[in-house]
Amino acid sequence: xxxxxxxxxxxxxxxxxxxxxxxxxxxxxxxxxxxxxxxxxxxxxxxxxxxxxxxxxxxxxxxxxx
Numbered sequence: 864x865x866x867x868x869x870x871x872x873x874x875x876x877x878x879x880x881x882x883x884x885x886x887x888x889x890x891x892x893x894x895x896x897x898x899x900x901x902x903x904x905x906x907x908x909x910x911x912x913x914x915x916x917x918x919x920x921x922x923x924x925x926x927x928x929x
Contacts, residue, residue, distance in 0.1 A: 892908065895907065
């Protein structure tokens with residue numbers, strides 16, 4: 864009989880935070896996690912936020928006169 868192996872994962876520091884997500888967007892998130900066999904919705908959303916923040920550009924409003 865093969866060994867039952869448990870891998871110890873480094874525990875990450877999380878804080879629970881509640882926010883509202885559009886129904887259609889949440890369905891897309893759930894479908895993506897299921898379709899690609901991702902570990903969890905939480906992990907997927909965290910990675911999306913990290914990517915977005917890392918690649919975000921802030922554009923200042925231009926004057927409407929131009």
